[in-house]
Structures are given as C-alpha cells and as structure tokens.
Amino acid sequence: MATATKTKPAPAAASRIKPESNGGTDWRAEVLEQEKKRVPSLVLQQQHLEKMDSLLPELDIPVREYGDLKRDGYVELYRLLFLIREVEARLTRLYRQGKIVGGVYLSKGTEAIAIGSGFSLKRGTDWLFPMHRDLGAHLAFGQRPFKLYAQYMGRAEGPTKGRDGNTHMSDRHLQIIGMISHLGSMIPVAVGAAIGSRLQGKNAVALTYIGDGGASIGDFHEGLNYAAVANAPFVLIVENNQYAYSTPIIAQYGAARIIDRAPGYGIPGEIVDGNNVFAVYETCKAAVDRARNGGGPTLIEAVTMRMRGHSEHDDHFYVPKELLAKWAERDPLPRAQRFLEETGYLKEKARLELEAKTVEYIEAEIALAEQSPVPSTDDLEESAFYSTHKKWRTD
C-alpha cells in the first residue's frame, strides 16, 4: 500500500467561510460534512450526540413528587444540592488561590446523583463508598464541609490527615470508605462490606459508584457477579456523565445502555435521569430498600452530563458546545428550585434565606479548615500498620 505524505490539516475553516459564498444552499451542513472527512474527532462527536439522543426520551420526565419524601425531605434535598454546588464553587476559588494540594475534580451538573443516592442511605447503619466526583455523597451522608476542605488542603484534620488526598476520604465513624485511584477497585470491597454486615446480622446496605469509563474495568464485572451470586445487599450506581476524561461513551461501550448488562448478572437494572435529584433519590431508595429486605443487588444507571472538564486543569474542548447547551437546560439545581416553587414547599423568600444561611455556613467551615494545622511528621514511619501505629487507635 502506498503511503501518501500526510500534510497537517488547515485550521477549521467553518468560521471563515461567508454565507454568500455558497449561493443560498445549506452551506453549514456541507462544511460540516467536509470537516468530518478531514477531522475524525467530529465524527466521534456526532456519533456521541446520536447515542445520547436515543437515550433521552427514556429520561425526559418532568420533575414531580415521589414516594416517601415529605416536604422536609424535598427541602433538605434542595439544600444539599445547593450546598454541594457552593462547596465546589468555593473549592474552585481556593484552587485558583493555590490553597488546594493536588487536583480538583468537580461534579458540576451531576451533583444530583451523589446527593439523591447519599440521602437514600441510613446513617450509622449503611456503608458508603463514594467516587471522586461524589463529594456531595459525603455531605448527604452526614460529613461536614470542614472535613472536606481540610482534606483538600492536606491538613491534620482532614479525614486522612494528609496521608491521602482529594476525594479519597474515609470516615470510620460515618462508615464512609474512600476510594483508591484505580477506578472500579471499590466495587468488590463494597460488596464485601455488604456481605460482612449481613454475616454479623446487621441489616446494612453498601452503595458505591462507578463512571461510564470505570464500568469497562474488570472489577465491575467481578464485583457485580460476586454480588449477584451472594445476593448481597448492594447497590451500584453508574454515573454516566458521557465522558471518561476525554473519551466519549461511543468509544467506551457497545451496548445502548450500561444497565443492559444487568440481566446478564441476573439482577435488576434501573435507568434514571441523573439531573433530577428527586428521581435519583426515589430510584436509589427503592434499590436500597430492596437490598435491605433481602432482594439482592441493583445496578442503576444515572444519565447526566459533566459540565466541566475531567479536572480543573482540563478545558473540556472535546465536548460539542451544543451538547453542553442542551444539558445546561437540564441543570438539576433550577429544576429542583422550580419544583419547590410550584409545590409551595419552598417559596422564593424562604429559599433565599436558606441559601444565604448555607453560604454563611460554608464560609465558617472553610475558616475552620484553614485554621487546621498541617499534619505532624512524627508518626509517619509507623503509620502503615495498625499494630505499630498508636496515634489513630484512640481516635
């Protein structure tokens, strides 16, 4: 096969072509077709849009009242949604001020999943295994923002006391187990926590998350298969935010939906609008209740869109702007806000008061975190083993 010398393609021409140059025909479509031939990433983007469009009709249901939530429950879910949005906004600012150690991975646009699912668990009983974009789940499960900020700043009062970073936060007292960076690794561990609790007669459920990318990893299969065989009280939520770093779902899995795998394990699979916090809550609550009553594991796919880059140093250029615009309309926060307004659960005045109080609370928590000392290096060498490390044992 002859190899042609490849020349570097000219920069995208679309914006430089004037409308009149094509005599009134649909020049935009034509230019796009030409561009797609030249730039394969555009083909990928187009295929991605088509795949997402096929999923949307299933999800596009209006926000409405659900199951067992009372007025206070709806208001609390809204407060948590607002809290995580603000907590992360301040996190970004602290990051730009150079006060954060390491990277920042935000959940902007996808918060409803972490909030709705975290809120569906029983504090003090259940086990939560959050992923890196589930800061909201820590909060919905009872963690204080102060602890999160101290962790991000690498301070002594962060849950890992500066030993591990970012969202790898465990909390023994809350039964939150922090992830490791190897995505999917916590799935079997969460299954183990579910089985271990049951073996000791505790009626606890373990819930964990994975992204659309992490769902490709072997532990996803091994963990779900194990959970199914053991009928473990376990819930796995796939946060399908459409991109694993820059890789779109079209390059990630061949099935139409990730929950299409559930029948293969012999377990139920539920798909839910990940931008509707009340729907996420209801779906998760049903799965958690089923697990608690001996009904075994559930695979939930919550479809959403990551509205920022993989992390704060990623400019997100690979996502078509029209897709972002489409999902901006589905932003979970205003959707919940409108619902509360319409139902009268939280009118504008009360909402603004709640929001102001929340912002005040966050500021106080950040101040506390900033006062937290840096960790002592005294006990670092013995800190790999519980049996030699005395300091944390009395915590």
Next chain:
Amino acid sequence: MAVMTYIEGISAGLREEMRRDPRVYIMGEDVGIYGGAFKVTKGFLDEFGPDRVYDTPLAESAIMGVGIGCALTGLRPVIEFQFADFITSAFNQVVNNLGTMYYRSNMPCPVTIRCPSGANVHGGPFHSQNPETWFVHTPGLKVVAPSTPYDAKGLIVAAIQDDDPVLYFEHKFLYRRIKEDVPEESFIVPIGKADLKREGSDLSVVCYGAAVHLALEAADKLQQEGISVEVLDMRSLYPYDKEAIARTVKKTGRVLIAHEDFLTAGCGAEFAAFIGQECFEMLDAPVIRAASMDVPFPFSSVLEEHMVLTTAKVESALRKLAQF
C-alpha cells in the same frame, strides 16, 4: 503433642482459630465442599457451615476486594488463593487497596491471605512461583513463610490474630513431606521473629521456606567434613528479624543467603543489603546468594532441577564461602 504434617499444621491452626473466634471465616475457590485444592479445609464446611467456609466465584480480584470489605465490617477473613501464582489477578486489590487501607482510612484491615507457593510439584510457570517479594516491597503488608509443621500452625494463628494484613506463603512441596510433633493446644509463632534451626560456628545460611530444608541437608553433609554450619530460618519476611541476622553474622562472619525465589531482587537482596550496611565489620567474606535461576519455572523435571535451588547448589555455595 501430635505428629503433624506441614499441611495438617495449617489446618489445625485454622480450625483452632475458627473455633475460638466467630469472626474468622474462610473464602476462596473450592474451599467448601471440596475442602480446598490441597484439602487444607477438608471437613470445615460441615463443621462451620456455608457462612464461614465460603466458595467464591472464580474471580481473584473480587475475592480479595470482598475480603477487604468484610474485614472493614469487623470480620477476620482468611482468603485462600488456590495457587500463589493466581494472586497476580488480585495484585491491584492486594497492593493498592489492602496495603494502604489502614494508612489512608484509619481502619484496621485484618485479612490473612494464604498463598500455596513453590516449585518441585511439576507445575510449570504458573503453579510454581514464589511471589513473596512483590509484597515484601509493599508498605502495609506483612509477609510470612513457614518451613515446618510447628511454624505452619503457629504462624497461621499469628497471622489471623494480627490486626494488619498478612500474606502467608505456604510451600506446596512441604505439605506432606515433613512431619514433626506439634502441640495440640494453642500457641503462636510471633511474626517478625527468626528461628535458629541449627547452631554452627563456621558459616551461616540465612533462608526461609523450602530452602531451610535444603540448607539443613547441606549443613549435615559439610558437618561430616568438619565444617560447622548455622541455619537461620527467617520465618517472617516483613517485618524481618534484623537482630537474629546480625547475631549469626557476628558469630560466623560468613553468610550465604538461600531462597527458592528467583535470584534477582528477591528477599535475599534485601537481607544482603542489610548485612552490607549494618554488619560490614563483622564479615570475613562477601555475602553470597543461592537462589533459583531468573527464568520462568520449567515443566520438565530435568529442566526444573537445573533451574531451581537444590541441596547441591546450597552445598556448593557453602564450599565456595568456606574457601574464601
């Protein structure tokens, strides 16, 4: 006292701990109705029931992850990897998740991992390996390797009672080949303490696992020629008994390190480096090592014998050391 084989020592220790502590349970492939590929848990299912002797799907990474999760809830799982070689499929769970669990979460993770390892069972490249060094190199994991029925029982009990993760490398070749009197009552062999298997004054062999028996045989042969060889069984590879190494170096001034694992960057390299750094002035000769060749384990007996550490190789290394 009862005469036990090495494998009976493991079973006895396991059974004893399961009877004593209801938090202890066993999980792995075929550990239940079959009693384990080597029958270590034969009869356990009937005695302890399916909640405590748990047949898992064929999925090493999940087995390890589930074990970690169970330990976090307060149980003390003993995980059997059918062959130590298969631990590679759970490498991430062991090294990254288990090894860092206490460090990053403040939660003890008392998992015991049983790894049937070692050569001379005609297993070829994937049923004969000694992968202990990978884990010795990982902070947060303890590693032991018993060489006798007494140690097999005492170390499995110590491993289960330890609040940290312990990898227990049991040598398949020793399972039914060695016997000794083992107390029927409870005892532990503390992790981190070596055992002076044989006293001597001219040369020292620092070794562990199956290599201990090769060293003892070689020492017997050299004794007939008037060369007195001391044999130090390390028993624990991490943490390891630095004092015991220093004592034997001080006594003989000539050290051979012998293990069945591959030569390059095996545990012996660590022991040699320790001696070089901390015991240099006590040495009368360079520290030398005898180990298996750096090639995958061969299937054919002829090839395996050529490749693996043998009594003859230990003996010849000792003669070289004596002549230095």
